[in-house]
Amino acid sequence: MPELPEVETTRRGIEPHALHKVVDELIIRDHRLRWPVPEDLPARLKGATLREVDRRAKYLLLHFDQGTVIVHLGMSGSLRVITDDAPPQKHDHIDLVFTDGVRLRFNDPRRFGCWLWAEDATPHPLLANLGPEPLGEEFNGSYLFRRSRDRKTPVKSFLMDNRIVVGVGNIYANEALFKTGIHPNRPAGRISAARYHQLAEAVKETLAAAILAGGTTLRDFVNSDGKPGYFAQSLLVYGRRGQPCPTCQQPLREIRMNQRSTIYCTRCQR
DNA sequence: CGAACGACCTGCAGGC
DNA sequence: TGCCTGCAGGTCGTTC
Structure with a gap:
């Protein structure tokens, strides 16, 4: 579903529940997104503190001290906040679990979305050639x-x-x-x-x-x-x-x- | 370089 | 009920 308003709505929706929290674990139930979810992503994120929930184009950017998780919702993806022990449903491919028990749950039936990792030093190729934001001043x-x-x-x-x-x-x-x-x-x-x-x-x-x-x-x-x-x-x-x-x-x-x-x-x- | 198109994948609606 | 086709809010990679 996501066009830019849905992605920005998602960013605003998850931010208050996730910002400044420490990652307990990343649970990957299915790696097969648009590109395979990196095998080492759980190890990279364990113990990391979420510093910023940002958006560029339709990408959600989860900034940690060590680098950034680049999330795209594709055509059918969604990210929601889980505060209880609701069991994962069909197509719930990823849980980002914080130490307080709150989790971000990624669902994507068509698997056109992605979860990628970028070291902040080098701009990621996916983000390198993007035009200006439509709501910014440069776009007129x-x-x-x-x-x-x-x-x-x-x-x-x-x-x-x-x-x-x-x-x-x-x-x-x-x-x-x-x-x-x-x-x-x-x-x-x-x-x-x-x-x-x-x-x-x-x-x-x-x-x-x-x-x-x-x-x-x-x-x-x-x-x-x-x-x-x-x-x-x-x-x-x-x-x-x-x-x-x-x-x-x-x-x-x-x-x-x-x-x-x-x-x-x-x-x-x- | 620009433009067109296939590819990725599941779910659903509609026709028969 | 089932089978088949086409369509869906994205976008990357290939080809010409």
């Missing part, structure tokens, strides 16, 4: 305009390119393009600075609102199914193929772009 209309010149790629693909900007997944790309009335297939290099300004603002607004909505369900991170409250009720076009456009009532159309479902209004988006 003039940045998008500048990076898009001479690019013929469809603007939706451009927006979902992690080297351009991180954290804009399929849902929010669809939403932001609808809000700004831009056709997802329009070549990125043929969009004006003014429209890119609107687009950047729409990306920020949509992500910020989704994070805010996720914040209301933070309590669900403890002893729950780990699924943050979804934002679906406020999505304007995603998952609404054939339904009337919120603006003009024209049925929303679905096309495939890069094998991803792309929903837009043929009348409002040009």
Whole structure:
């Protein structure tokens, strides 16, 4: 499930339960994630103190004095806080157990997620070529305009390119393009600075609102199914193929772009 | 370099 | 009930 709002909601949900705690043990029930979980990770973490719970793009970064655990939730991953002795369920692949008994439990049916280790001295290759954060100041209309010149790629693909900007997944790309009335297939290099300004603002607004909505369900991170409250009720076009456009009532159309479902209004988006 | 596409994996919805 | 197909919120690696 995770797009950036879910990852940030997860970060905020686990932080108060995990920060400053000492690792008792790391239990790996299944190493077979996107990349194998390092064999020596339990030994590295035993006795280590969690100094910071950070996020970069859709990666959660658990910083210890010795290095950083890089966690990605993939398509189906979740991380939740366990405070009782609930037994692990299907697809509960990893428990990070603290000395006070609280644990972070990683569930990931499709196993597209990862748990990797990085020594902090060298920037990890996964994080090395990422674009700016969408909610940061560096990401704005003039940045998008500048990076898009001479690019013929469809603007939706451009927006979902992690080297351009991180954290804009399929849902929010669809939403932001609808809000700004831009056709997802329009070549990125043929969009004006003014429209890119609107687009950047729409990306920020949509992500910020989704994070805010996720914040209301933070309590669900403890002893729950780990699924943050979804934002679906406020999505304007995603998952609404054939339904009337919120603006003009024209049925929303679905096309495939890069094998991803792309929903837009043929009348409002040009 | 950019762009397109396969690959990874399980679960689920829908058609027959 | 079952079987089959296609689809799902990500993104890396390969190929052209």
